[in-house]
Amino acid sequence: MLRLYDFLESGNGYKVRLLLTQLGIPFERIELDITRGESRTPDFLARNPNGRIPTLELEDGSTLAESNAIQWYLAEGSELLPAERMERAQVLQWMFFEQYSHEPYIAVVRFWAHNGQLEGREAEVEERRRRGYEALFVMEQHLGTRDFFVGGRYSIADIALYAYTHVCDEGGFDLAGCPSVRSWLERVASQPGHIPITQA
Amino acid sequence: MLRLYDFLESGNGYKVRLLLTQLGIPFERIELDITRGESRTPDFLARNPNGRIPTLELEDGSTLAESNAIQWYLAEGSELLPAERMERAQVLQWMFFEQYSHEPYIAVVRFWAHNGQLEGREAEVEERRRRGYEALFVMEQHLGTRDFFVGGRYSIADIALYAYTHVCDEGGFDLAGCPSVRSWLERVASQPGHIPITQA
Numbered sequence: 001m002l003r004l005y006d007f008l009e010s011g012n013g014y015k016v017r018l019l020l021t022q023l024g025i026p027f028e029r030i031e032l033d034i035t036r037g038e039s040r041t042p043d044f045l046a047r048n049p050n051g052r053i054p055t056l057e058l059e060d061g062s063t064l065a066e067s068n069a070i071q072w073y074l075a076e077g078s079e080l081l082p083a084e085r086m087e088r089a090q091v092l093q094w095m096f097f098e099q100y101s102h103e104p105y106i107a108v109v110r111f112w113a114h115n116g117q118l119e120g121r122e123a124e125v126e127e128r129r130r131r132g133y134e135a136l137f138v139m140e141q142h143l144g145t146r147d148f149f150v151g152g153r154y155s156i157a158d159i160a161l162y163a164y165t166h167v168c169d170e171g172g173f174d175l176a177g178c179p180s181v182r183s184w185l186e187r188v189a190s191q192p193g194h195i196p197i198t199q200a
Numbered sequence: 201m202l203r204l205y206d207f208l209e210s211g212n213g214y215k216v217r218l219l220l221t222q223l224g225i226p227f228e229r230i231e232l233d234i235t236r237g238e239s240r241t242p243d244f245l246a247r248n249p250n251g252r253i254p255t256l257e258l259e260d261g262s263t264l265a266e267s268n269a270i271q272w273y274l275a276e277g278s279e280l281l282p283a284e285r286m287e288r289a290q291v292l293q294w295m296f297f298e299q300y301s302h303e304p305y306i307a308v309v310r311f312w313a314h315n316g317q318l319e320g321r322e323a324e325v326e327e328r329r330r331r332g333y334e335a336l337f338v339m340e341q342h343l344g345t346r347d348f349f350v351g352g353r354y355s356i357a358d359i360a361l362y363a364y365t366h367v368c369d370e371g372g373f374d375l376a377g378c379p380s381v382r383s384w385l386e387r388v389a390s391q392p393g394h395i396p397i398t399q400a
Contacts, residue, residue, distance in 0.1 A: 049338050049341050050297060050301060050338050058286075062286065064286070064293060065293050066292065066300075067296075068292070068296055069289050069292035069293040069296050072288075072289055072292050073286070073288075073289035073292075085273065085276060088272075088273075088276075089264055089269050092266065092269035092272050092273075093264060093265050093266045093269040095269075095296075096269050096295075096299055097265070099300045100266075100300070100304075103300075104300075104304065138249050138250050142249065
């Protein structure tokens with residue numbers, strides 16, 4: 001059986017949990033409390049030298065890291081990853097956008113808020129909020145004329161961007177100015193087999 | 201003909217320039233000076249709402265952003281992108297590693313050094329150097345027993361990580377403690393069709 005090294009609060013872990021559930025693939029979930037260094041033990045570093053969750057362990061013991069690479073691996077051949085060449089590249093475009101222009105701002109501020117680390121870094125929080133809103137407005141513009149990010153249908157690009165956008169309020173982001181993003185969040189949450197981020 | 205919106209100093213742009221050259225695909229290069237806001241004009245934002253280079257424009261006028269998504273699009277079907285499922289996911293793993301754990305530290309400090317922006321942000325530079333070295337040591341460990349990042353042969357994962365690693369000294373990084381990374385840099389630079397980052 002596939003084994004997922006995970007942390008329940010993590011949107012990156014949630015992407016893989018949600019996808020596995022929607023694809024109907026059984027898996028064993030190993031919870032690691034990253035706030036207590038459990039992803040930096042020698043045992044785990046042997047599985048992922050970069051010391052991060054999620055990490056997927058296959059039946060043969062080989063491992064794969066990076067949430068969006070794991071998504072790609074799992075979704076290949078399914079309806080959640082388009083077959084057409086340009087659409088596939090667009091899925092990757094939005095997943096790289098998520099990791100470079102979205103997650104470092106929206107997810108990191110939420111992580112600090114969860115762990116009482118907002119105080120004493122006010123300037124940095126303000127800068128990350130500014131950049132987070134830039135990412136949200138790029139999404140708002142794109143979704144103004146589309147139901148989903150790529151090819152007019154639900155894909156792993158939507159899962160990648162949903163993971164931290166739908167809990168961005170926990171980091172103090174307000175989607176009042178992003179009506180298209182809010183409608184899209186509802187569409188994603190209504191997909192068959194959807195589970196909340198709090199579900200192990 | 202393909203059109204590449206590019207900035208000569210950019211390692212992200214260099215990835216695509218180098219790949220196009222090695223694949224023998226002709227292209228027109230449009231230089232945008234990102235330090236003067238040339239990637240934030242209304243004209244360019246219509247091509248990439250995220251306002252970043254590289255952006256690839258296809259013959260039909262459609263555009264693709266994010267250096268590693270562009271690489272995937274171009275390399276599909278070539279020897280620079282493996283055909284096997286797990287190896288393909290590993291290529292993506294290293295490309296996401298590059299954008300999340302490497303580029304924000306190694307490329308950004310180099311950008312600040314190039315543009316006289318190191319002064320006044322000493323604490324942030326120190327933190328980014330620390331994290332950049334973490335990424336370099338993950339690479340060093342992986343390359344200690346391998347010639348290339350994935351599948352024992354040169355791929356777009358190597359191009360992604362070469363782009364900023366081979367100029368990391370420009371941001372004050374020293375590869376003295378990374379002999380395997382230095383050998384790998386030489387192997388990448390000796391591939392057929394290799395061009396330097398300074399070549400348009």
